[in-house]
Amino acid sequence: MSTEPETTEEAGPGTPDEPETADREAAPEESRAQETGEPEGSGQDTGETRGTGGTEGDAVLAGGEESAPAEKSEAAAELAAQRVERERIERRKAERDAPIASGAKLSGTAADLLAAVRAVESGRKPVAAMPAGPAPVPRDPAPEPVLRPQPVPVPVPAAPVTPVVSDAPAPQVVEAARRVLTEGGAPDSLAVQVAAALGEGADTALREDPWQLLRVAGVRPEQADGFARALLGAACGPDDERRGRALTVWLLEQAAAAGHTALDLSTLTTALGRQGVPGPDEAVQDALAEGEALMFQDPLDEPGAPAVPAEDAEEEETERPVRVLVALERYAMAEESLADGLARLVNSPSKEAEQAWEAAVAGVSRGPAELVRAVAAHGLVLHTGGEAARAEPAALLDAARAAGLRAFAVCHTADGRDRLAAHSGREPAEHGVGTVDGLLSGAEGPGRDADGALALDLLIVTDAPQLDVEHAAMLVESLPDGARLLLSGDPGVLWSAGAGRVFADLLAARRCPQVASRVPDPGPLGELVSGVGVGELNQVDAPGKEIVIVPVRDAGEAVHRTVQLVDDSVPRAIGVPAEQTVVITPGHGGAVGTRALNSALKERLNPGPGRFGGFDPGDRIVHSPAPGRAVPGVVVKADTEGLHLTCAGAHVVVPRERVEACVRHGWALTAHQAVGARWPAAVVVLPGDAAQALSRPWVYTAFGRAERHLSVVHGVEQALPKAVAEITAKPRTTRLQTLLRAQVPTPD
Numbered sequence: 001m002s003t004e005p006e007t008t009e010e011a012g013p014g015t016p017d018e019p020e021t022a023d024r025e026a027a028p029e030e031s032r033a034q035e036t037g038e039p040e041g042s043g044q045d046t047g048e049t050r051g052t053g054g055t056e057g058d059a060v061l062a063g064g065e066e067s068a069p070a071e072k073s074e075a076a077a078e079l080a081a082q083r084v085e086r087e088r089i090e091r092r093k094a095e096r097d098a099p100i101a102s103g104a105k106l107s108g109t110a111a112d113l114l115a116a117v118r119a120v121e122s123g124r125k126p127v128a129a130m131p132a133g134p135a136p137v138p139r140d141p142a143p144e145p146v147l148r149p150q151p152v153p154v155p156v157p158a159a160p161v162t163p164v165v166s167d168a169p170a171p172q173v174v175e176a177a178r179r180v181l182t183e184g185g186a187p188d189s190l191a192v193q194v195a196a197a198l199g200e201g202a203d204t205a206l207r208e209d210p211w212q213l214l215r216v217a218g219v220r221p222e223q224a225d226g227f228a229r230a231l232l233g234a235a236c237g238p239d240d241e242r243r244g245r246a247l248t249v250w251l252l253e254q255a256a257a258a259g260h261t262a263l264d265l266s267t268l269t270t271a272l273g274r275q276g277v278p279g280p281d282e283a284v285q286d287a288l289a290e291g292e293a294l295m296f297q298d299p300l301d302e303p304g305a306p307a308v309p310a311e312d313a314e315e316e317e318t319e320r321p322v323r324v325l326v327a328l329e330r331y332a333m334a335e336e337s338l339a340d341g342l343a344r345l346v347n348s349p350s351k352e353a354e355q356a357w358e359a360a361v362a363g364v365s366r367g368p369a370e371l372v373r374a375v376a377a378h379g380l381v382l383h384t385g386g387e388a389a390r391a392e393p394a395a396l397l398d399a400a401r402a403a404g405l406r407a408f409a410v411c412h413t414a415d416g417r418d419r420l421a422a423h424s425g426r427e428p429a430e431h432g433v434g435t436v437d438g439l440l441s442g443a444e445g446p447g448r449d450a451d452g453a454l455a456l457d458l459l460i461v462t463d464a465p466q467l468d469v470e471h472a473a474m475l476v477e478s479l480p481d482g483a484r485l486l487l488s489g490d491p492g493v494l495w496s497a498g499a500g501r502v503f504a505d506l507l508a509a510r511r512c513p514q515v516a517s518r519v520p521d522p523g524p525l526g527e528l529v530s531g532v533g534v535g536e537l538n539q540v541d542a543p544g545k546e547i548v549i550v551p552v553r554d555a556g557e558a559v560h561r562t563v564q565l566v567d568d569s570v571p572r573a574i575g576v577p578a579e580q581t582v583v584i585t586p587g588h589g590g591a592v593g594t595r596a597l598n599s600a601l602k603e604r605l606n607p608g609p610g611r612f613g614g615f616d617p618g619d620r621i622v623h624s625p626a627p628g629r630a631v632p633g634v635v636v637k638a639d640t641e642g643l644h645l646t647c648a649g650a651h652v653v654v655p656r657e658r659v660e661a662c663v664r665h666g667w668a669l670t671a672h673q674a675v676g677a678r679w680p681a682a683v684v685v686l687p688g689d690a691a692q693a694l695s696r697p698w699v700y701t702a703f704g705r706a707e708r709h710l711s712v713v714h715g716v717e718q719a720l721p722k723a724v725a726e727i728t729a730k731p732r733t734t735r736l737q738t739l740l741r742a743q744v745p746t747p748d
Helices: 056-063 076-097 108-121 171-183 188-198 202-208 210-215 221-235 241-257 265-274 280-289 310-316 329-347 354-362 366-377 388-402 414-422 436-441 469-478 502-509 523-533 555-573 594-605 656-662 688-693 696-703 719-726 736-743
Strands: 161-163 294-299 322-327 380-384 407-411 433-435 458-461 484-489 514-516 547-551 581-584 620-623 631-639 642-647 650-654 663-665 679-686 706-714
Touching (some): 171 188, 171 202, 171 221, 188 202, 202 210, 210 221, 210 241, 221 241, 241 265, 241 280, 241 322, 265 280, 265 322, 280 294, 294 329, 322 329, 329 380, 329 469, 329 484, 329 736, 354 366, 354 388, 366 380, 366 388, 366 484, 366 514, 380 388, 380 502, 388 407, 388 414, 388 458, 407 414, 407 436, 414 433, 433 436, 436 469, 484 502, 502 736, 523 547, 523 696, 523 706, 555 594, 555 706, 594 663, 620 642, 642 656, 650 656, 656 663, 679 696, 696 706, 696 719
Parallel strands (some): 407 433, 547 706, 581 679, 679 706
Antiparallel strands (some): 620 631, 642 650
């Protein structure tokens, strides 16, 4: 399995642009998509059960014979027809994926760009040098399917259909962009993306600045250079100020995809130099002058140094060390808006509801009483703890609503919403629980008042580490003056898929009360995960096979054992069916990435020709309605409207043109896709070449997705305990701590 970063299209919408580690690299150049084709690593099978848990009784689960696939109920002739259909589809894929032959219409950089786009569209990784050649012949529409065995029908819930709205640009805008792309030797398949990225007048923008092509996801600087040479001819050069400006923006976008809201000026100029920009400093200044980016000088507080009062800041400015940061406007404004909103909540808690809060405090007993008292007295409170600690925000929500306060709680996923509501034994809507996206869109929650603010006295946000800076800013901006905000979450899990590290920054800033839960997660799984959280991979007694280690030697064995566990061993020995088991692996690509595992699991659990974009009814999928969002679901059917899914209890229709971008198979996920949800059983796959992708937050997150049973397909030898003990979250460059410290005094 490759552990190299992948492009945004490869990683899939809603997933980080990299193999799953705690966070992404600090320098923007390290987030570039590169493919080295490293050979698979292999672990040594010692013949012993390694890691945590595992006893002699685990042999049945870990090493039992693979069960035979279920017999088909249709006639042999139908099966033969199905195999013919699959072979035809595989031939088409092979034709599509075949190298572009030389000597055809396109050549040079134009063919490079075309090949790169096809590589992204087909799910392969683009490479630096692309073979030249013509476009493959367009594929014919798939014929009507032959009669084949039908999968288990999936009931369609009675909820109204939620169509996925396509913000497609106007046809005339797309056509104008297509003409410019053709003139520059670029594939016209980019026209829709160019029109969406540049808006009306996209053709004019490309003619005036061909490097604007870099705003299209998946396009590399060398490909944009070739397009610019074709359009500009002799006027094109590496010292063109338009090139330097576009590359500055591109590098900042790459950094944001890696979690940073800003970059140190020295890091940015170094990256520009590596891209062949002759004057990196001038390129940055040009981007600043054109309003493409913003620059900040934030003071560096030396450890142990006393804080400088705001009134003395100007006098001290020349003497205090500063760091110079450059940021895209959208992230800079979101971070400043978030800091302003948090300061507003901290500095002006409402006194109008004091009696109601006193009643809420009186209505709780020992466990959550400390949390309720803190929220009653402060506008912003942070709460930390594991899965069992969710009972405390749930108790706060009940107490506040019982006291007549307008209270609502939101979670990162629909699964988290249901688990939080389960603490009260009521439905989420009755309990006042929803999702972040549902609250912001108005689909869930109390609605807004005449001023546009949420009609709330208290907002509880669980899964707070998954809040990126833009969503956090929108939530805080929506709260009225005097409202209370509780941010609750497990600080050990992976950070947000989007830019920022809001919860970690607030914990580090220490500008508001912090309440740490004393409720431990129960059982062997709770003991294992708690140990990982403090850097220890402990031996854990698991008499009920709650934890099983499955040693493997190579990638092929890892895939085989994973399929066997999901389809046979876990259902037979643990009693958890395949549809309630999740597979988690470090990355999307490679021999044991999500694509390879999903292909193997589909073949075993729901075989079919995949007529509609590779999907069949009954397939488990992940739907990504927006970047950074991954919603598990199941395929119901496909028709002229698109692909029909059930996701989090809703019936969703994805238009045909958006299926490839928005839907992936979902038996196997990355840890970033799985965070915020839990399953009765989890199979965590650690092939030999995944060692460098592991970290303590990744292992903590992956292991913590299991409620009853965890199987670890283990091929990384001692890299696992080393990652848990030594490799913590990679830093992200953000400004929230600095902004908040300037506006909020240190609490007494």
